[in-house]
Amino acid sequence: MAEEVVLMKGNEAIAHAAIRIGVDGYFGYPITPQSEVLETLAEQKPWETTGMVVLQAESEVAAINMVYGGAGTGKMVMTSSSSPGVSLKQEGISYIAGAELPCLIVNVMRGGPGLGTIQPSQADYFQTTKGGGHGDYRVIALAPASVQEMADFVKLGFDLAFKYRNPAMILADGVIGQMMEKVVLPEPKPRRTDEEIIEQCPWASTGCKGRKPNVITSLELDPAVMEQRNIHLQNKYAEIEANERRYEEIECEDAEYMIVAFGSCARIAQKAMEHAREEGIKVGLFRPITLWPFPAPEIAKRAKQVKGILVVELNSGQMIEDVKLAVECNIPVHHFGRLGGIVPDPDEVVDALKEKLIK
Amino acid sequence: MKHEIIIAGFGGQGVLSMGKILAYSGLMENKEVTWMPAYGPEQRGGTANVTVIVSDERISSPILSKYDCAIILNQPSLAKFESKVKPGGILIYDGYGIINPPTRKDIKVYRIDAMDEANERNMAKTFNMIVLGGLLKLMPIVSIESVVKALRKTLPERHHHLIPMNEEAIRIGMGIIKEA
Numbered sequence A: 001m002a003e004e005v006v007l008m009k010g011n012e013a014i015a016h017a018a019i020r021i022g023v024d025g026y027f028g029y030p031i032t033p034q035s036e037v038l039e040t041l042a043e044q045k046p047w048e049t050t051g052m053v054v055l056q057a058e059s060e061v062a063a064i065n066m067v068y069g070g071a072g073t074g075k076m077v078m079t080s081s082s083s084p085g086v087s088l089k090q091e092g093i094s095y096i097a098g099a100e101l102p103c104l105i106v107n108v109m110r111g112g113p114g115l116g117t118i119q120p121s122q123a124d125y126f127q128t129t130k131g132g133g134h135g136d137y138r139v140i141a142l143a144p145a146s147v148q149e150m151a152d153f154v155k156l157g158f159d160l161a162f163k164y165r166n167p168a169m170i171l172a173d174g175v176i177g178q179m180m181e182k183v184v185l186p187e188p189k190p191r192r193t194d195e196e197i198i199e200q201c202p203w204a205s206t207g208c209k210g211r212k213p214n215v216i217t218s219l220e221l222d223p224a225v226m227e228q229r230n231i232h233l234q235n236k237y238a239e240i241e242a243n244e245r246r247y248e249e250i251e252c253e254d255a256e257y258m259i260v261a262f263g264s265c266a267r268i269a270q271k272a273m274e275h276a277r278e279e280g281i282k283v284g285l286f287r288p289i290t291l292w293p294f295p296a297p298e299i300a301k302r303a304k305q306v307k308g309i310l311v312v313e314l315n316s317g318q319m320i321e322d323v324k325l326a327v328e329c330n331i332p333v334h335h336f337g338r339l340g341g342i343v344p345d346p347d348e349v350v351d352a353l354k355e356k357l358i359k
Numbered sequence B: 001m002k003h004e005i006i007i008a009g010f011g012g013q014g015v016l017s018m019g020k021i022l023a024y025s026g027l028m029e030n031k032e033v034t035w036m037p038a039y040g041p042e043q044r045g046g047t048a049n050v051t052v053i054v055s056d057e058r059i060s061s062p063i064l065s066k067y068d069c070a071i072i073l074n075q076p077s078l079a080k081f082e083s084k085v086k087p088g089g090i091l092i093y094d095g096y097g098i099i100n101p102p103t104r105k106d107i108k109v110y111r112i113d114a115m116d117e118a119n120e121r122n123m124a125k126t127f128n129m130i131v132l133g134g135l136l137k138l139m140p141i142v143s144i145e146s147v148v149k150a151l152r153k154t155l156p157e158r159h160h161h162l163i164p165m166n167e168e169a170i171r172i173g174m175g176i177i178k179e180a
Helices: A010-020 A036-044 A060-072 A083-098 A125-129 A147-164 A174-178 A194-200 A223-243 A263-278 A296-303 A319-327 A346-358 B015-028 B075-084 B114-120 B124-138 B144-154 B157-176
Strands: A005-009 A025-028 A053-056 A077-081 A103-109 A140-142 A167-173 A180-184 A247-250 A257-260 A283-288 A290-292 A308-313 A333-337 B002-010 B032-037 B047-055 B067-072 B085-094 B108-112
Touching: A005 A010, A005 B015, A010 A036, A010 A103, A010 A147, A010 A174, A025 A036, A025 A060, A036 A053, A060 A077, A060 A083, A060 A103, A077 A083, A083 A103, A083 A125, A083 A167, A103 A147, A103 A174, A125 A167, A125 A290, A140 A147, A147 A167, A147 A174, A147 A180, A147 A223, A167 A174, A167 A263, A174 A263, A174 B032, A180 B015, A247 A263, A247 A296, A257 A263, A257 A296, A257 A346, A263 A283, A263 A308, A263 A346, A283 A296, A296 A319, A308 A319, A308 A346, A319 A333, A333 A346, B002 B015, B002 B075, B015 B032, B015 B047, B015 B124, B015 B144, B047 B075, B067 B075, B067 B124, B075 B085, B085 B124, B108 B124, B114 B124, B114 B157, B124 B144, B124 B157, B144 B157
Parallel strands: A025 A053, A025 A077, A077 A103, A103 A167, A140 A167, A257 A283, A257 A308, A308 A333, B002 B067, B067 B085, B085 B108
Antiparallel strands: A005 A180, A140 A290, A180 B032, A247 A283, B002 B047, B032 B047
16 A cells, blocks of 8 residues: 655644554643644544543643653653743653653744743754753754654654663754644554563563562662762763764765754755855755764764855754864854744845855 | 745635645645745734745745745735745735735736625635635646645535535636736
8 A cells, every 4th residue: 555645734743653653641731833742632532542641731840740650661651842841841851861761752942031932943952952951861852854754753762762761852843843744654553562561661660570679760869879870871872872873964965065954944954055056156954863962973074075064043053062063163163043933034044154154 | 846835914814724725735746845834823813824835846945035926915915025026926916905006017916806706706715715716827736626635635524515615716716817
């Protein structure tokens, strides 16, 4: 049978993909521009088909702690929100990272700070990749640039989360959440049985009859033990950094200049690249797909052939810090961004390219 | 072939749903499509716009600087988007919503009195489909058959009896659009 192509919003694709790959539980709280995730799940009623739990919690804080509890039992559990809501979840995310549990968090970013605006933004890059909550922890961050990737990254996020027992986050924005595009959804498969979970997750709290109890906690009062636990986490993060960097390069082979952009900005920058190439300017686009681990070695390699880099973001300059670290000041790295919910059009990016980089 | 279109007007005029039907119709013909609404704290009476791209090839940006065609249904949208039509491109406006018509000479300007026609025929709810008919007359982006297929796919079954009226509205639009 030919695969079915459907047209839907990025937020709807997240919900449909979650049902189809056999997610056990979704806990959320509505907020623009991601409310369609919860709305679509409520419409689809997966509790009647796959048995997936869908629950609108009393707050974002409650939702992330329901995720913490569900994840502790080895279930595939997730939550979604937008920037102010994701700030509320940070304590829970730190606990989940500390307890080494797998889960998926979706952030469809909007403009901040504070309650900000409901329009698209990428100003949570620092929050996502540099911490967010307290302590030395990392979250695997995937940045979709299409509705198809919104659907695909639900499975990828859970695969990575379970592989490393670590929270994974889909870091999207209002553009990717609200736009409609063609998408092929994953093949439906049933949720894992209790027996499969016990076999696959020997660390989980699944009932300890006949074995030693598993204790799920991030608390350790003995600093010597806590240091060892931190070292173990850092070793795990080093392994993720070595193995899981993902990126896309578009027309970089002959590039003299390079744009680095993620998510919706990468789409806008690609059009800018097309315009610039029509004028004879050889520009390439480097799109980090994982924001952590950051594809720094790949950017450094490509930087050897270009005269300069323009980083395009919906913020005042966040990912640019990682790009600068990657190229170690060997070539000029400039920034172009719009703030507070304003999205640039491709011509603005071309103008910035000429003004800041080519001169 | 690639068509880059903006549809702009008041909330409640069916701007977003017209764009959605156009995008779905493109899907019916296996084309690449994007539908990007200017979402916001919009409400009936506020301004609404949507960018629709229908293309034979993969689409890069869903957000554009310039458009092949702008469909303008109220005065504030004309002020915002007249300058963003590509030279040689098309601007379609509804005579009811526009008091001061477009002034550019390097684009093709068409007028469609869709609101008046819809009211006269007691088909107010098909206003946006009349406008869509006008667009498809000038730019045959998709066939009427594909639009009907798209309506069948997107409308809940209880509304399927309205599809012939929508098809009629498209044909009316094709008949009444004229050079301004």
